[in-house]
Amino acid sequence: MCGIVSLYNKRNVPVDQETISSLTRVILHRGPDDDGFHLADNVALGFRRLSIIDVSGGHQPFYNETKDIWIIGNGEIYNYQELRNWLIDCGHVFQSESDIETILHLYEQVGFDAPKHLRGMFGFTIWDGQKKLLFGARDHFGIKPLYYTETADSIAVGSEIKSLLELPGVKREVNPTSFYHYLTFQYVPDPATMYQGIYRVPPAHYFVIKDDQITLQQYWEAKFTPDESKPFSYFVEGTREVLLDSVNKHRVSEVPRGAFLSSGVDSSSIVGMLRTFEPVKTFSVGSDIPGYSELDYARRTAQYLGTEHHEVIVNAQHYMKELPRLVWHQDEPVADPSAILLNFVAELASEHVTVVLSGEGADEFFGGYNIYREPHSLRMFAHMPGWLKSSLRSFAEKLPDHVKGKNFLIRGSKTVEERFFGNALIFSEELKAQVVTENLRTSANYRSPWTITEEIYKRASEYDDVTKMQYLDIHTWLRGNILMKADKMTMANSLELRVPFIDTKVFEFAATIPTKYKIANGTTKHVLREAMKDFLPPEIKTRPKLGFPVPTRHWLKNEFYKWAKEIIFEAKVDHLINKAYVLYMLDEHREGHGDYSRKIWTILIFMLWHQIFIEQKYSFEPFVSPTVEIRRKKNASMQQIG
Missing domain, CATH: 3.40.50.620 (HUPs)
Structure with missing residues (x-):
């Protein structure tokens, strides 16, 4: 497990050692055990190592026998021993026992098809000095992160955005469309990020950087194939x-x-x-x-x-x-x-x-997820004619909010595509209109959350409603929320x-x-x-x-209330957020007039992020947790005893 950064200079100028070092240094926490670099032609590879496999011999970057193909990689390949044995039989010579070196020789053997053969989690970059290109990939489900950006001079790829922000020419600007989607999903869906001009390499995709351009290609697709014949x-x-x-x-x-x-x-x-x-x-x-x-x-x-x-x-x-x-x-x-x-x-x-x-x-x-039971609970609506569903929805929408069954009728009269945007739906479109500023609401940047889910649902059109929900979550919630926070x-x-x-x-x-x-x-x-x-x-x-219960509902009424008001007043986001409405939600929540905790927390986290990365109010130096030093001492002691 490691952190990687790759830099490609479009002007065919050699990359300065200090530049790649600064991009790599900021992700010290991803690899406190070692670092490594390779500079050649107009390309630089930077690496931080957390030693897991081949602790003594797994220093990166790795290179092939002729030293014209180099690799840096983050992750673990669980079928590397089988691949290694096959590649040795094919005539490849290994310099280590590392799983990442296996990817290098696999690329030599099968080229851009290499990711298809890997079982594991990974983000890697290969410099092919023969073909003068950078090739890399992200794992099938997006367990490991991989981002990229482009400036007038360079194309950069890395494990974390903070590395890319160190590159001269990368601007710290909010992507307004991403902000809109964040208010819906509580994260920014692939391939965008919250930054203008910085993107994710989507899961199950590889990239190629050649002739000053980056192109991406999907190499695998998750498909459901239910077998009704088996018991x-x-x-x-x-x-x-x-x-x-x-x-x-x-x-x-x-x-x-x-x-x-x-x-x-x-x-x-x-x-x-x-x-x-x-x-x-x-x-x-x-x-x-x-x-x-x-x-x-x-x-x-x-x-x-x-x-x-x-x-x-x-x-x-x-x-x-x-x-x-x-x-x-x-x-x-x-x-x-x-x-x-x-x-x-x-x-x-x-x-x-x-x-x-x-x-x-x-x-x-x-x-x-419990929400996957909803199609069963709404089965009475499945065979209703469209006109009847439409009438029920119109009737239900006119009912007061406290009337029991209102939400059931509204959701039942909608298709799964209309009602399910994933495991989190924070702000409805109506509430977004209250939260964002008028200038942002009327700008050309607005995109409905349908622009995210519609294409995914199209690919799942033949599935039943439960499987459609699973498919959507795999392509949004899993990669955007679950795996991001885990990594x-x-x-x-x-x-x-x-x-x-x-x-x-x-x-x-x-x-x-x-x-x-x-x-x-x-x-x-x-x-x-x-x-x-x-x-x-x-x-x-x-x-x-x-789930993982966190008492933000309670804390926002008590311990977090004063902090929440302060950050709302201080964050320089008036061009994006209607602060008066956020303060209204906070006070309504404190007085017990409604549970606004998820919505308030979504806004507060965005404001804090804005202060850290856009306003640069906070400064954090590369840091290794003291607990890691405790672990190192324990491991060293155990090795001495052994």
């Missing part, structure tokens, strides 16, 4: 088999491992399966507010599974103290309060291990996070499960629960999904 037992047994294989593959490392543990099926399943292979250290986080902590359940699960368990409790003061630094680590605003909470359990884990396994992706692959908050603590559910082999099997076996028996991800029942305490197997 329920087939999918239960197959799920157990493919997940055990994935967990085993995700164990590869030369450093200590552990796992995050909440109170739900997903993380508990990972720990239960991992426990069949080795002793496990587990890590949990909770709040000090009653009703907002799952630590009791996690503790009992750890005891049942026999793990070495560690936990941390976070209060409002601790959360608030760390918030600015963690928004800096995120690069762009993500208004998921649990993203910040994730940092604290990552910090705890980093004292003990270098790698953690976690349960992200199970909901999207196996049908776990940024763990790497802030120099900790590698691995997600065995988010694996191409796992998805290929999960994609064959019919909806009738995913949403069944009054619950979600029914197949997964049955497949994992032998690994879990009985109380966890049937537990509904709770």
Whole structure:
């Protein structure tokens, strides 16, 4: 696990060492163990290393036998041993045991098809001195981040936006369209970012930089292929088999491992399966507010599974103290309060291990979100004629908000494409009109959230409604929220996070499960629960999904209220946000006249991000967490004992 930066000079001028060093230095937290550079022609590669595989010999960049093809990479390739053996048989000579070097020789063998052969998480760049091009790719689901930007002089690609911001000529400007979409989704959907002129390399895409231009190409697509001919037992047994294989593959490392543990099926399943292979250290986080902590359940699960368990409790003061630094680590605003909470359990884990396994992706692959049950609850509307649905909607919209059943009628009269924008829908279009300034509302930058979801729904047009929702979440929520916070908050603590559910082999099997076996028996991800029942305490197997509860609703009425008012007044965003309406929501929330916590938090995180990155009110130096030094000393002591 590492951080990478690549720089291509369009004027065919050699890149200065200090320039690439400055772009690499700012992501010290992603790789505190080592750095490495390669400068050739008009290209520079910069690398920060967190040592996981081939600790002694895995220094990057790697090069081929003739030293005219070089690679830097971030991530882990879980099938690298099989690929390595095949490539050796093909005549390739390796200089290390590193999985990243395998990608280099794979590129020599199959060219731009290399990413198709990889099983794992990755973002990498290859300089091909023979063909004078930069080639790189991002993994199938977007587990690892990869961004790019272009100036008059250069094209830059990196693991984090903060590296690109160090490049002369890159402007710190808000993308107004991204701001609009952020208000809907609580993150900025691919391929845009919150910055004008900075973009993500989308998951399952590779890029080529040649002749002063960057082009992108998709190399893989997630497709659901439900098999109605197989019995329920087939999918239960197959799920157990493919997940055990994935967990085993995700164990590869030369450093200590552990796992995050909440109170739900997903993380508990990972720990239960991992426990069949080795002793496990587990890590949990909770709040000090009653009703907002799952630590009791996690503790009992750890005891049942026999793990070495560690936990941390976070209060409002601790959360608030760390918030600015963690928004800096995120690069762009993500208004998921649990993203910040994730940092604290990552910090705890980093004292003990270098790698953690976690349960992200199970909901999207196996049908776990409670909202996926909605098509079943709305089935009475499925065969109604369009005119009747339209009449019901018109009638319901005229009802007072407090009338029971109003929202049910409105949602039932809409298609899934009309009502579902993913797991978060923060501001409706009507409320956006209240929150943004009039100048922004009437500008040409406005884009409906339909411009994001419409194309995705078109590709899923043949699926049933539940599968459409899964497909949309895989292409928006999973990559934009879940995986982004997982990467940024763990790497802030120099900790590698691995997600065995988010694996191409796992998805290929999960994609064959019919909806009738995913949403069944009054619950979600029914197949997964049955497949994992032998690994879990009985109380966890049937537990509904709770997520990562954070008491922002409570804190905004109390501990965070004064801070919230201050940031609303101080942030220089009057050209974007109607502050009077935000203050109105804050006071209405405090007085208990409505729950505006998600909406207020979305605005506050954007304002704080704006102060950090646009106004540059805060300054953060490259930083390695003290817990990493504690871990290093422990590891060194263990090695001496060994």
